[in-house]
Amino acid sequence: MITDKLENIDIYSDIPNIAKDFIKNLTSDIELGRVDLCDDIYVNIESYITKTTTNAQFEAHNKYIDIQILLKGNEFISYTDKSILTVKMPYNEEKDIAFYSQPVNDYPHVKLDSSNFVILFPHEAHAPQICDEFPSEVKKVVVKIKV
Numbered sequence: 001m002i003t004d005k006l007e008n009i010d011i012y013s014d015i016p017n018i019a020k021d022f023i024k025n026l027t028s029d030i031e032l033g034r035v036d037l038c039d040d041i042y043v044n045i046e047s048y049i050t051k052t053t054t055n056a057q058f059e060a061h062n063k064y065i066d067i068q069i070l071l072k073g074n075e076f077i078s079y080t081d082k083s084i085l086t087v088k089m090p091y092n093e094e095k096d097i098a099f100y101s102q103p104v105n106d107y108p109h110v111k112l113d114s115s116n117f118v119i120l121f122p123h124e125a126h127a128p129q130i131c132d133e134f135p136s137e138v139k140k141v142v143v144k145i146k147v
Contacts (some may be wrong), residue, residue, distance in 0.1 A: 001079050001126075002119040003110045006069065009117065016041060019067065019143050023117070026141060028071045040146035047139045050075045050131035058085055058100035058125040064144040066120040068128065073138035074113040075130055078104040082125035100125055122147060 002012075009020050018037050035043040050073070060082040068077065085100035092098070104127040110118055111132070120126045129138075 001110075001121070001124050003112075003116060005116050012119075015067070015119075016145065019145060023067070023069065023141075023143065026069065026071065028114075028139065030071070030141070032139075037143075042144050044142045044144070045139070046142070047072075047137060048129060049137055050129050050135050052135065053078075053103070053105040053127075053130055056104045056127040056130045057088065058082070058102060058104060058127045060098050060100070060122065060125040061096045062091060062098075062122050063096045064146055065122065066126070067117055067143040067145070068112060068120065069117045069141045069143075070112050070114050071139040071141060072114065073136055074111060074132055075128065075138055075140075076109045076111055076132065077118060077120075078107045078109040078127040078130065079120065079124055080107045081123060083123070085125055104130065 009023055019041050030045055032045050032047055085102050088101035089099040112118055
C-alpha cells in the first residue's frame with residue numbers, strides 16, 4: 001500500500017501516463033460512472049455515504065491495482081495482507097473481488113481526503129468507505145490498472 005499527496009503523483013513511474021494525466025485533470029464536478037482510459041485501465045467515479053467500522057468489510061482484487069482518490073469528503077481505509085484473513089465470500093472472477101470476515105478496526109488504516117491518494121495492490125485487502133466520526137457523503141475516483 002502506498003499513500004501520498006496528489007501533488008507527488010508524477011514521481012510514481014510505474015503508474016501509466018494516461019492514468020496520471022487523468023488524475024491530474026480531475027475536478028470535483030466530474031460525472032459519476034465508468035470511464036475507460038485504455039484496454040487495461042478504467043476509472044469508476046462514485047458517490048456514497050461512508051459507514052461505521054461495524055458495517056465495513058475487507059475486500060481484495062486479483063486483476064487490478066486500485067488508485068483511490070476522494071474528490072469530496074473524507075474516509076478511512078483499513079488495510080492488511082489478504083493472506084492472513086479468512087475468506088467470507090470466495091473470489092468472484094467476473095467481478096474481480098473477494099470478501100473477508102475479520103473486523104476492520106483491528107488493522108491499520110489511512111485517512112483519505114481530497115489532498116492525497118492510496119494505491120492498493122492485489123495482495124492487500126482493504127476496507128474502504130469508513131466514516132471519520134459520523135457517516136457522510138463522499139465522492140470518490142477509483143482508477144483500476146490491470147496487473
